[in-house]
Amino acid sequence: MKTQKVLIRDEKDTDHSVISDVTQAAFETLEISNHTEQFIIEALRTANALTVSLVAEVDGRVVGHIAFSPVTMSDGSTNWYGLGPVSVLPDFQRQGIGKVLIQEGLSRLKALHAKGCCLVGHPEYYRQFGFKNVEDLALEGVPQEVFFVLSFDGNIPQGNVLFREGFTATGPKNAPADN
Numbered sequence: 001m002k003t004q005k006v007l008i009r010d011e012k013d014t015d016h017s018v019i020s021d022v023t024q025a026a027f028e029t030l031e032i033s034n035h036t037e038q039f040i041i042e043a044l045r046t047a048n049a050l051t052v053s054l055v056a057e058v059d060g061r062v063v064g065h066i067a068f069s070p071v072t073m074s075d076g077s078t079n080w081y082g083l084g085p086v087s088v089l090p091d092f093q094r095q096g097i098g099k100v101l102i103q104e105g106l107s108r109l110k111a112l113h114a115k116g117c118c119l120v121g122h123p124e125y126y127r128q129f130g131f132k133n134v135e136d137l138a139l140e141g142v143p144q145e146v147f148f149v150l151s152f153d154g155n156i157p158q159g160n161v162l163f164r165e166g167f168t169a170t171g172p173k174n175a176p177a178d179n
Helices: 013-027 037-046 095-113 123-129
Strands: 006-010 052-058 063-070 080-088 115-120 145-152 158-160
Touching: 006 095, 013 037, 013 052, 013 063, 013 080, 037 063, 037 080, 052 095, 063 095, 080 095, 095 123, 123 145
Parallel strands: 080 115
Antiparallel strands: 006 052, 052 063, 063 080, 115 145
C-alpha cells in the first residue's frame, strides 16, 4: 500500500457531519463499541468541551478524527484530559493515521500546559505512546487493564477520574430520551 500524505488540522464547523460519518464508520464493526461515539463527540462539542479536536485529511478528504476533553480528578488535580474517541475510516486504518492524530493531539495538549491524559483503550496499542496502567487512579466501571494514564510532568493523580457527561450520550442531541 502506498504511503499517502496526511494533513492534521483543527476541525472546522464544516467538518462536523463528516466527523460523525467517519466516527460511525470507524466503530461500526468493533464489537466492544456501543456505537455511540459520534454522539459523544456531538455532545462534547455542544458542551464546548472539545479542548482539542483534530481531523486527518488525505487528498482533501477527512479520513480521521481525534477528540480531547477535560476530565475531573477526585483528588483535585487539574489540567488533565481524556482522549477519545479517535477514529479512522476503515479503508485508511493500519496506515499510521491514528498514530499521527494521537501524537499531534498529545503535542497540542502539552502546548496548553496540560498535566496529562487518560483513556480507555486497547492495551497493546496505547502503550507505544507512553500510556500505562496505574494502581492509584481508576475510572469507575472500567477494568484497570484497559484504563490508561500518561503524565506529562511525572505526577499521577490518585483516586477516580470522571469523564465529561458527553461520554454518556447514546443518541443525537435532538433524539427523544429512552424511558
